[in-house]
Amino acid sequence: MSTQVQMPTVAAVALRAVDKTFGAGGSKQAAAVTALTGIDLKVAPGEFVSLIGPSGCGKSTLMRLVADLEQPSAGTIEVFGKTAHQARLDQDYGIAFQAAGLLPWRTVRANIELPLEVHGVGRPERRARAEELLEMVGLADFAGHRPDQLSGGMQQRVAIARALAERPRLLLMDEPFGALDEMTRERMQDELVDLSAQTGCAVIFVTHSIPEAVYLSNRVVVMSPRPGRVSAIVPIALGERTEGTREDTTFFAAVTAVREALRAPDRQGVEPR
Amino acid sequence: MTVAIFVRRVLTPVIFGVLLLVVWQLFVDLRDIPGYLLPSPTAIGTQLRENLEDILASARASGANALIGLIAGIVLAVIAAVVAAWVPLVERLLTPMASAVSAMPIVALAPVLSIMFSATSDLPRRIVVAIVAFFPVFVTTVRGLTRIDPVHAELMRSYAAGGWDLTRVIRLPGAVPYLFTGIRVASSLAVISAVVAEYFGGLQNGLGSRITSAASNTAYARAWAYVVAAIGLGLVFYLASLGAERLATRGRAPSST
Numbered sequence: 001m002s003t004q005v006q007m008p009t010v011a012a013v014a015l016r017a018v019d020k021t022f023g024a025g026g027s028k029q030a031a032a033v034t035a036l037t038g039i040d041l042k043v044a045p046g047e048f049v050s051l052i053g054p055s056g057c058g059k060s061t062l063m064r065l066v067a068d069l070e071q072p073s074a075g076t077i078e079v080f081g082k083t084a085h086q087a088r089l090d091q092d093y094g095i096a097f098q099a100a101g102l103l104p105w106r107t108v109r110a111n112i113e114l115p116l117e118v119h120g121v122g123r124p125e126r127r128a129r130a131e132e133l134l135e136m137v138g139l140a141d142f143a144g145h146r147p148d149q150l151s152g153g154m155q156q157r158v159a160i161a162r163a164l165a166e167r168p169r170l171l172l173m174d175e176p177f178g179a180l181d182e183m184t185r186e187r188m189q190d191e192l193v194d195l196s197a198q199t200g201c202a203v204i205f206v207t208h209s210i211p212e213a214v215y216l217s218n219r220v221v222v223m224s225p226r227p228g229r230v231s232a233i234v235p236i237a238l239g240e241r242t243e244g245t246r247e248d249t250t251f252f253a254a255v256t257a258v259r260e261a262l263r264a265p266d267r268q269g270v271e272p273r
Numbered sequence: 274m275t276v277a278i279f280v281r282r283v284l285t286p287v288i289f290g291v292l293l294l295v296v297w298q299l300f301v302d303l304r305d306i307p308g309y310l311l312p313s314p315t316a317i318g319t320q321l322r323e324n325l326e327d328i329l330a331s332a333r334a335s336g337a338n339a340l341i342g343l344i345a346g347i348v349l350a351v352i353a354a355v356v357a358a359w360v361p362l363v364e365r366l367l368t369p370m371a372s373a374v375s376a377m378p379i380v381a382l383a384p385v386l387s388i389m390f391s392a393t394s395d396l397p398r399r400i401v402v403a404i405v406a407f408f409p410v411f412v413t414t415v416r417g418l419t420r421i422d423p424v425h426a427e428l429m430r431s432y433a434a435g436g437w438d439l440t441r442v443i444r445l446p447g448a449v450p451y452l453f454t455g456i457r458v459a460s461s462l463a464v465i466s467a468v469v470a471e472y473f474g475g476l477q478n479g480l481g482s483r484i485t486s487a488a489s490n491t492a493y494a495r496a497w498a499y500v501v502a503a504i505g506l507g508l509v510f511y512l513a514s515l516g517a518e519r520l521a522t523r524g525r526a527p528s529s530t
Contacts, residue, residue: 067431088433096433101424105446118434118442 010081012170012202015042018075020061020228026170034227035061037135039075041221041230043202045169049222050205050213051256058228059206060174066204067095067172079170092118093170093200094163098178100155102147102261108158109134109143115165133161137193153184160192162237164199171196171203178208184247189215211261214238214254215246278443312494320498327483332502335479338395339467342402343460349403349450350410357411358418358444368415375408383470398470398479405466410455417451418444453518460514464507480506 018039024033036058043049051059063079064070068088079087087093094115102111112130121129134140137157147155156176163171177185189212196203207213213220214236222232236254239243245251292316299304301313308316320326353371357364382404386397425443434442471481480503487496 069427069430088431093431093432095428097427099424101422101428101442103425103446106450114428114442115432118432118438173446203286 006264010045011042011078012045012047012080013041013204014076014078015039015041015062015066016076018062018065018077019073020058020065020070021073034040036065036228038229043170043204045202046196046200048196048203048205048216048218050207050217051223052207052210052213052220053223053228053231053262055208056228057223059223061228062223063172063174063204063206067093067168070149086191087170091115091166092168094166094168096156096159096163096174096176098175100147100159102155102158102162104147106146107143108139108145108147108150111147111158111215112162114162114163119166129165130161133164136164137161137191151173151184152186153180156180156188157191160195164195164201165192167199167200171201174206175208176205179210185209185212190241192216196239210255211246211251214251214258215241220254220258222258224262231264234258234261309491310491312497316494317497320495321501323500324495328498328502331478331480331483331499332506334395334476335464335471335481335503336465336506336509338398338471338479339402339460339463339506342399342467343396343406343463343510345399346403346406346412346459346463347456350407350455351414353407354411354414354418354448357415359440362512364415364419367411371408371411374404374438377404384473386424386470387473395476398467401470402463402467405462406459409458409462410452413451413455413458414448417448420451421447450518450522453514454523457514457518461507462509464503464510468503468506472486 005190018036019034020036021032021034039062041049041062051062053059065072066084068084069139077084078091082090082092088168102108103114106114109127109130112133113126116126116129127180130143131140134143139154139157139161142150142154147158150158155178160173160176163173164241177188180188192203193216203216205213205216215238220236221230222234223229224231234254234257238248238250238254298314301311306313353367355361357367383397383401386400390397421439421443425447426439429439429443432438468479468481468484471479472485475480479488480499483505484496484498487493487499
């Protein structure tokens with residue numbers, strides 16, 4: 001399908017010594033807040049990496065830096081060997097947020113076509129791609145529906161289909177299943193595993209849920225707050241995900257490993273106030 | 274279920290209205306109230322029947338004034354709102370001005386405009402209507418255009434979309450429910466201001482002029498018949514704009530305001 005020259009040696013995402021400070025040099029009353037410090041992280045093409053950690057550890061900020069929605073205060077960010085800015089202009093990534101963020105006045109199909117429309121793709125081609133994606137996320141029968149006629153899980157599926165519209169090689173997801181009930185959530189996780197295998201795109205997935213991170217990922221990046229940094233990286237080797245995976249002992253072992261990494265005594269300590 | 278809704282929504286107010294008319298009629302008949310103080314509903318009804326042709330012609334004239342003024346006001350308000358949403362400076366200049374204009378009593382403006390233009394022109398009334406209709410449409414449309422869901426804004430940024438794309442894809446369609454809310458408010462005001470503007474001289478063809486001339490001839494029942502027509506005209510405008518709003522916001526959560 002894609003005719004780009006693949007260079008397997010180039011990482012999908014490479015962060016080197018990245019710092020992010022909010023409010024520095026800005027307003028006088030607000031003290032500068034260090035959101036992230038000393039982040040080094042590489043994501044290989046096709047790799048699924050989850051970012052997990054307590055609130056305020058900067059995991060969403062880290063994803064937003066990769067998306068070029070925020071600029072780093074120091075360090076470099078490369079996406080497929082380019083600057084994050086260039087990667088955004090080239091539409092190298094697709095993105096999905098916790099809120100599906102569908103346009104309520106558009107049909108499901110027109111929502112999926114949105115990025116293609118913005119980039120001037122012709123109508124027949126747009127239509128064909130939308131049909132393909134609707135099929136992929138199992139919503140072919142809902143093409144003409146409006147978003148508020150769909151359940152939360154279905155809306156999120158539309159958002160994911162929209163993120164995949166440009167056939168990106170990188171998918172950025174900020175707690176996309178955070179607002180869903182547990183049953184829907186697990187079904188969506190299964191679908192996402194299939195989707196990322198089908199499309200072969202790398203995924204950076206921000207989540208609060210340990211089992212979710214473990215089930216989905218090749219590696220789980222554990223982060224800790226104040227200041228936000230990577231405290232551990234847990235590789236996950238579960239092989240192909242099947243119905244039994246969530247009940248498997250290796251799954252529980254991996255969950256335990258991530259949980260312990262999250263609990264590990266904070267080496268830098270929390271300064272008393 | 275549907276019967277219960279019909280009873281509550283339609284039947285109850287209708288029965289109440291009929292009861293009110295009956296009480297009114299009995300009050301006038303039994304207490305022998307003179308017609309110049311309060312004409313009875315049947316007297317007003319008789320006048321309505323006898324003058325139906327002229328009443329409809331007057332209602333058409335007032336309706337035309339209200340409609341043309343309303344459309345002019347909406348068009349100007351939308352253009353102003355788009356510019357104001359685009360250039361913050363314009364918004365800061367126009368909003369206080371629009372508020373000032375809206376605070377200006379039409380009763381004061383109408384006679385002045387009537388003198389400015391010749392007495393054979395419908396224009397002064399339509400200008401009054403346009404000025405009155407401008408404000409609610411401008412305010413709601415600016416609000417609709419400037420209020421963006423942050424997720425939509427981020428999404429468009431991730432698409433590296435330009436300012437025009439953001440306007441075309443997000444701002445304009447997002448402002449539609451707000452625009453129609455403004456139009457609904459403006460359409461009621463349009464009829465009121467058209468009728469009021471007709472009080473103050475000029476052409477003798479609208480409901481407002483008919484009401485004043487009937488009243489000055491002590492034909493109070495006839496004056497009331499024209500008032501009934503004005504109420505009907507206001508309802509037509511309100512229902513039409515409500516219908517347009519429903520149509521434009523199908524499948525969306527109802528907008529506030």
